[in-house]
Amino acid sequence: MIEAALSGLWYGFGVAFEPHNIMWCFVGVLVGNMVGVLPGMGPLATISILLPLTFGMKPVGAILMLGGVMYGAQYGGAICSILLNLPCHPPHAVTCLDGFPMTKQGRGGVALGLTVFASFVGASWGITEMIFLSPILVKVALQFGPAEVCSLMLLGLLAGSTLARGSPVKGVAMTVLGLFLGSVGTDLETGSERYTFGITELDDGVELIALALGLFGIAEFMNSVNQVAPINTKYTNVGIRDMRPTKADMKRAFFPMWRGTIVGSLCALIPGTGPTIASFVAYATEKKISKHPEKFGTGLIEGVVCPEASTHSSVQGDFIPTMSLGIPGDAVMALLLGALMIQGIVPGPQLITQHPDIFWGLVASFWIGNIMLVLLNVPLIGIWVKMLAIPYRFLYPSAMFFVCIGVYAANNDFFQVGEVAVIGLFGYVLLRLGFHPAPILLGFVLGPRFEENFRRAMLISRGDIFVFVERPISAVFVALCALLIGSQIYFRLKGSKADLEPAAENLVGGQVPTELAAQRVGATPAE
Amino acid sequence: MRFSTSLRELITKRDFYAGGLMLLLGLGIALKGSTYRAGTLMHMGPGFMPTALGILLVLLGIAIAAASLTGEPEDHAIGGHGGGSQSLLPENPQWWAWFCILMSPVAFIFFGRYFGMLPGTFACVFVAALGDKTSTWKGIVILSTVVTVFGVALFSYFLQIPMPILTWRGEL
Numbered sequence A: 001m002i003e004a005a006l007s008g009l010w011y012g013f014g015v016a017f018e019p020h021n022i023m024w025c026f027v028g029v030l031v032g033n034m035v036g037v038l039p040g041m042g043p044l045a046t047i048s049i050l051l052p053l054t055f056g057m058k059p060v061g062a063i064l065m066l067g068g069v070m071y072g073a074q075y076g077g078a079i080c081s082i083l084l085n086l087p088c089h090p091p092h093a094v095t096c097l098d099g100f101p102m103t104k105q106g107r108g109g110v111a112l113g114l115t116v117f118a119s120f121v122g123a124s125w126g127i128t129e130m131i132f133l134s135p136i137l138v139k140v141a142l143q144f145g146p147a148e149v150c151s152l153m154l155l156g157l158l159a160g161s162t163l164a165r166g167s168p169v170k171g172v173a174m175t176v177l178g179l180f181l182g183s184v185g186t187d188l189e190t191g192s193e194r195y196t197f198g199i200t201e202l203d204d205g206v207e208l209i210a211l212a213l214g215l216f217g218i219a220e221f222m223n224s225v226n227q228v229a230p231i232n233t234k235y236t237n238v239g240i241r242d243m244r245p246t247k248a249d250m251k252r253a254f255f256p257m258w259r260g261t262i263v264g265s266l267c268a269l270i271p272g273t274g275p276t277i278a279s280f281v282a283y284a285t286e287k288k289i290s291k292h293p294e295k296f297g298t299g300l301i302e303g304v305v306c307p308e309a310s311t312h313s314s315v316q317g318d319f320i321p322t323m324s325l326g327i328p329g330d331a332v333m334a335l336l337l338g339a340l341m342i343q344g345i346v347p348g349p350q351l352i353t354q355h356p357d358i359f360w361g362l363v364a365s366f367w368i369g370n371i372m373l374v375l376l377n378v379p380l381i382g383i384w385v386k387m388l389a390i391p392y393r394f395l396y397p398s399a400m401f402f403v404c405i406g407v408y409a410a411n412n413d414f415f416q417v418g419e420v421a422v423i424g425l426f427g428y429v430l431l432r433l434g435f436h437p438a439p440i441l442l443g444f445v446l447g448p449r450f451e452e453n454f455r456r457a458m459l460i461s462r463g464d465i466f467v468f469v470e471r472p473i474s475a476v477f478v479a480l481c482a483l484l485i486g487s488q489i490y491f492r493l494k495g496s497k498a499d500l501e502p503a504a505e506n507l508v509g510g511q512v513p514t515e516l517a518a519q520r521v522g523a524t525p526a527e
Numbered sequence B: 001m002r003f004s005t006s007l008r009e010l011i012t013k014r015d016f017y018a019g020g021l022m023l024l025l026g027l028g029i030a031l032k033g034s035t036y037r038a039g040t041l042m043h044m045g046p047g048f049m050p051t052a053l054g055i056l057l058v059l060l061g062i063a064i065a066a067a068s069l070t071g072e073p074e075d076h077a078i079g080g081h082g083g084g085s086q087s088l089l090p091e092n093p094q095w096w097a098w099f100c101i102l103m104s105p106v107a108f109i110f111f112g113r114y115f116g117m118l119p120g121t122f123a124c125v126f127v128a129a130l131g132d133k134t135s136t137w138k139g140i141v142i143l144s145t146v147v148t149v150f151g152v153a154l155f156s157y158f159l160q161i162p163m164p165i166l167t168w169r170g171e172l
Helices: A002-014 A020-037 A043-054 A059-084 A095-104 A108-141 A146-162 A168-183 A200-204 A210-222 A246-270 A273-287 A302-317 A319-325 A331-342 A354-388 A393-413 A415-432 A438-460 A474-495 A501-508 A515-523 B004-010 B012-035 B048-070 B095-115 B118-129 B138-157
Strands: none
Touching: A002 A020, A002 A354, A020 A043, A020 A354, A043 A059, A043 A210, A043 A331, A043 A393, A059 A095, A059 A302, A059 A331, A059 A354, A095 A108, A095 A302, A108 A246, A108 A302, A108 A319, A108 A354, A108 A415, A108 B048, A146 A168, A146 A438, A146 A474, A168 B012, A168 B048, A200 A415, A210 A331, A210 A393, A210 A415, A210 A438, A210 B095, A246 A273, A246 A302, A273 A302, A302 A319, A319 A331, A319 A354, A331 A438, A393 A415, A393 B095, A393 B118, A393 B138, A474 B048, A474 B138, A515 B138, B012 B048, B095 B118, B118 B138
16 A cells, blocks of 8 residues: 555656646746735635636646645745734634734744744645545545445535534535536536526536636625725845744744644544634644643744644645545635546546546645745745735736636636626625635535436435435445534534634634734734 | 614624525525426436525525524624624725726626727726725726736737737627
């Protein structure tokens, strides 16, 4: 088993080191790193904008680049948190607690330097986990029949919608909406049209790119326009020399870093608990076992490296169910799967054997990309910080152009441009009503496969719905689903938060600045 | 700020409307779905799944709306979009900016279809940029020009998007 994994990895490095692949990987991490720093531009919007550009590319290059954006953005997000107290990206919100005090003490450079190092350690661990765990998962998953696949998807969808941000009921509603949107268009089995209302452009269904750009692009711009305050860049003069940590710092950071890594990798294995929850749990654990918990929040290096290592280990770990089972854990992963499907690649357990170049190339590129990021981050932090000075009034109109041309390029059709505007408006309404639209994408990407497998399972069982609990593996998944719903109801009745993220935030104890609050803080001019 | 009058409360009950919207959507989906063939469990027709989803959405909508009427507001996700406030509109609504952002793709469609990529890009960026309160005419024109030059170079020459750069009443 180990031998096979190592030879796969060797092969992967061969793929990833091909000149054009290494170039795309570089482009991906560079763009990701850049947008990670920019407030108001998340990896989701960026990946959706870049998605149309990958149509002309080979699948390997495309996925390497989009994956690079994903983990590259994580490196950038930390810069925002530490130097500016701006949690641009939720996984890094907790880093603000100790990162920004360090900056105020003039040790921001050290915090950044160690963060880059801790991120690399966390990521490496996540990648190693992926190398050895994925083949095992695949071996199990290949035995699955349609009933098992169906209940596994159900579990993934439920976990993704109830454990993430916001109210669980609303999350499930968004997933259902996503599943429905996935069924728009020509029905694959019977060929009849559904919900097209006679519009021929809708025969192929709702365009994935239009959906993603509408929900995470236009709706976000509407949410942030005229709300983003200019950023106070008082503390952002950081040189390379400032980033070198002392021996004492290294020593203090060493064990928290590893503990964070382990927490992150465990969180990655539970579906629905992404990097954000991992970072909060890691911070809370670190505080709990520390000899002086009262000092957390005053600029302890432990409070910086531990959540960062955890985030990165979790981000890489999130790729495991996505690539080996074809079940994405969150919206970004759903988008990456969508990108693969556009390229004509069917995600699922057969992916590793049918397209070893994609799987092992991606794994190898993670390492190459992470090394690139470490090398990029050290000299370029100064430039990234300057990028923060780009006002939002330049940022969002340019992004609007990329949104328009991107959806146009998907089919060379203006219809999708109109579609994206409608979806954007709808997405903003949902945001205002307190829905988090990320599960829509999850449901949308999994929807058609869920329906197909459900139909097949029903056909095989001759219409017996109890097949899902009669088959043992499927029954386990169904039981887990029931447990998930049951626990949500139990917590609701008990009156406490069933929602993991605020619960994790309570664990941390400190005041985590929210994005908007931080923007307002930044708005009050310091000088 | 807290408003005690019941009318005010109903208006600011965001979750009530959230549930209502889901209920209506679900109803629409289920009704439309029931016009397709449902089939049997063994041989499912195209209408089965969407109708089931629509009914589920109706139930979820009722649950969300009911929770908002009986108990505490449930959604206080820290750092979530829109924060924990129960009001429908943000503190300072940006009608003009929202309008500009939504009109930007429309401008792109109109100018792109009839006059080509160059005017389309310019109009798209220009209209969107109008929405920001701090922007100046000069700034908007410069921004639109820069994005147009780079955008057309990147998408038309480098990525070969088959959209004419300049045309007159192109593909009607």
